[in-house]
Amino acid sequence: MSSQVAALIATHLSDRRRSLLAWGLPIGLMSAFIVAIFPSVEDSISKAIEGYPEGLKEAFGIGQLSNVEQYLQAEMLSLIVPLAAGYLAVRAVASGLSGAAESGRLDVLLSAPVSRPRLCAAGFLATAVELAAVLALGWLLTMLGSALASAGLGASPAAAGFANVWPLAMLFAGLGIVACGFSLRTSVVTGAVAGVLVAMYVIDLVGKLDSGLSGIRYASVFRYYGNAIEDGIDPLAFAGVTAAAIGLAALGAWLFERRDISA
Amino acid sequence: MSVPSPTMSAMPVIETEGLTKLYGRHRGIEGVTIAVEAGEVFGFLGPNGAGKTTTIRTLLDLIHPSAGRALLFGLDSQRESVAIRSRLGNLPGDFGYGREATGREALRLLARLRGIDGLGRAEALAQRFRADLDRPLGQLSRGNRQKVGLILATFHEPELLILDEPTGGLDPLMQEEFLALVAEERERGCAVFISSHDLDEVQRVCDRVGIVRNGRLIAVERMADLLGKARRKVTIRLGDSEPPLELGELAGVSEIERDGDLVSFKVAGELDPVVKALAAHRVLDLEAVHPTLEEVFLGYYREEEDE
Numbered sequence: 001m002s003s004q005v006a007a008l009i010a011t012h013l014s015d016r017r018r019s020l021l022a023w024g025l026p027i028g029l030m031s032a033f034i035v036a037i038f039p040s041v042e043d044s045i046s047k048a049i050e051g052y053p054e055g056l057k058e059a060f061g062i063g064q065l066s067n068v069e070q071y072l073q074a075e076m077l078s079l080i081v082p083l084a085a086g087y088l089a090v091r092a093v094a095s096g097l098s099g100a101a102e103s104g105r106l107d108v109l110l111s112a113p114v115s116r117p118r119l120c121a122a123g124f125l126a127t128a129v130e131l132a133a134v135l136a137l138g139w140l141l142t143m144l145g146s147a148l149a150s151a152g153l154g155a156s157p158a159a160a161g162f163a164n165v166w167p168l169a170m171l172f173a174g175l176g177i178v179a180c181g182f183s184l185r186t187s188v189v190t191g192a193v194a195g196v197l198v199a200m201y202v203i204d205l206v207g208k209l210d211s212g213l214s215g216i217r218y219a220s221v222f223r224y225y226g227n228a229i230e231d232g233i234d235p236l237a238f239a240g241v242t243a244a245a246i247g248l249a250a251l252g253a254w255l256f257e258r259r260d261i262s263a
Numbered sequence: 264m265s266v267p268s269p270t271m272s273a274m275p276v277i278e279t280e281g282l283t284k285l286y287g288r289h290r291g292i293e294g295v296t297i298a299v300e301a302g303e304v305f306g307f308l309g310p311n312g313a314g315k316t317t318t319i320r321t322l323l324d325l326i327h328p329s330a331g332r333a334l335l336f337g338l339d340s341q342r343e344s345v346a347i348r349s350r351l352g353n354l355p356g357d358f359g360y361g362r363e364a365t366g367r368e369a370l371r372l373l374a375r376l377r378g379i380d381g382l383g384r385a386e387a388l389a390q391r392f393r394a395d396l397d398r399p400l401g402q403l404s405r406g407n408r409q410k411v412g413l414i415l416a417t418f419h420e421p422e423l424l425i426l427d428e429p430t431g432g433l434d435p436l437m438q439e440e441f442l443a444l445v446a447e448e449r450e451r452g453c454a455v456f457i458s459s460h461d462l463d464e465v466q467r468v469c470d471r472v473g474i475v476r477n478g479r480l481i482a483v484e485r486m487a488d489l490l491g492k493a494r495r496k497v498t499i500r501l502g503d504s505e506p507p508l509e510l511g512e513l514a515g516v517s518e519i520e521r522d523g524d525l526v527s528f529k530v531a532g533e534l535d536p537v538v539k540a541l542a543a544h545r546v547l548d549l550e551a552v553h554p555t556l557e558e559v560f561l562g563y564y565r566e567e568e569d570e
């Protein structure tokens with residue numbers, strides 16, 4: 001890694017140091033709460049779930065809910081954490097490009113001998129680190145909640161569940177760079193990519209609910225997300241989605257290189 | 264960083280040929296052709312929206328030209344922009360860097376991006392401009408932020424300085440300090456490209472000026488030639504009652520007005536024919552005033568509007 005990229009990453013992480021607490025703490029505390037209450041709600045939840053339609057259970061990844069891993073997956077890792085992490089990823093990557101353009105910092109940085117693709121690469125890598133740190137804090141607090149309530153959450157399955165969110169969220173960081181190739185207004189970039197994030201979730205949900213429409217799930221990255229807390233990380237899906245995220249980031253850097261940066 | 268001596272470096276530091284930027288149907292700049300030499304301070308004048316910032320951003324490869332080209336240090340502004348930017352310093356118009364970072368943090372990052380150990384002459388410049396490098400930029404006034412911007416642009420002793428409205432917000436004392444710094448940079452062999460509204464400042468520091476209007480460069484002149492070519496205002500006090508009718512017949516004399524014993528008029532070119540014509544009169548007093556750059560500038564604009 002070049003010293004320029006390292007310097008940009010260090011600055012990005014320093015600028016966004018509060019995001020670790022602002023995002024990691026709520027995700028972790030909520031997950032910890034979910035895990036901690038599981039022993040007391042286990043019986044009633046299992047009975048309630050038995051009455052749910054099969055399609056609904058499959059759509060939301062709700063199995064038997066007979067253990068804390070399944071409960072954490074259903075309550076946090078199937079919806080809230082991926083959506084929050086995806087939104088965080090696009091916010092983080094946009095802060096280094098469209099956010100920098102709005103504050104005037106981009107003009108200063110691009111007065112130095114740093115290429116635009118390097119700026120994009122630094123933003124993408126810094127987002128990867130920030131996201132990993134937020135997810136790690138989420139996992140750590142969740143494990144703490146489990147230990148305090150003696151919920152018996154396995155550290156490795158939980159780690160797999162949180163780690164599996166990372167490539168999915170990074171895909172939206174890649175899309176964020178693509179969006180910065182078209183607009184340098186942060187509200188437009190985050191709004192557009194957040195829209196794609198929600199649309200992909202809905203597409204996957206519809207595909208799960210209606211077997212006749214299952215083909216549309218291939219248009220959504222959630223198709224490849226799976227249930228890592230129970231099934232473990234699918235290496236092919238993990239690598240494939242990560243590669244797609246890198247590909248989108250490269251496309252975004254190519255677009256960003258060719259666009260005008262107006263005052 | 265050592266800068267090649269102006270006499271040793273024949274290649275212009277900035278050279279543009281027909282530089283054009285169109286925004287859809289709107290014209291940003293059109294056919295801008297200029298050359299700026301090493302050790303030269305070049306002023307770029309024009310009102311808001313004339314195309315000054317568009318020209319600067321095209322030189323910096325922040326925006327890409329629709330036609331024409333720009334060479335800096337003989338390198339193509341688009342294909343070799345990274346190599347170019349390693350040799351220049353830039354102060355953007357309305358300098359900003361975010362609210363939370365301090366000037367020192369910004370300097371450290373830029374030093375690392377430029378591959379410089381330490382902060383160069385940043386501390387000395389901060390003392391000279393009384394700039395606070397340790398307060399978040401969002402807590403500084405516009406003038407104090409501008410000082411930090413100037414330090415960021417100059418701390419690495421670049422070969423070319425591009426300054427877009429550099430003295431905006433600076434108090435008169437700091438403006439003087441800025442002009443002194445520009446003069447020192449010129450002595451060092453650095454080329455300086457200044458876009459400014461402050462015509463007095465441009466008049467004091469620039470060797471040449473380019474005047475831009477509606478995206479087109481309408482004049483490039485040496486400052487002395489520009490002021491010398493402009494019409495001087497001459498006022499005489501006559502000691503006799505004879506009207507100096509000869510003046511009206513002289514080439515280059517215009518706008519003759521008489522108010523009692525005072526006669527004022529404007530003269531383009533040499534004063535010699537005027538002095539000889541006045542020899543037939545008793546002249547009690549004579550004052551010839553060179554126009555300011557502002558008057559010259561406004562004159563250019565009036566001429567363009569008349570055409």
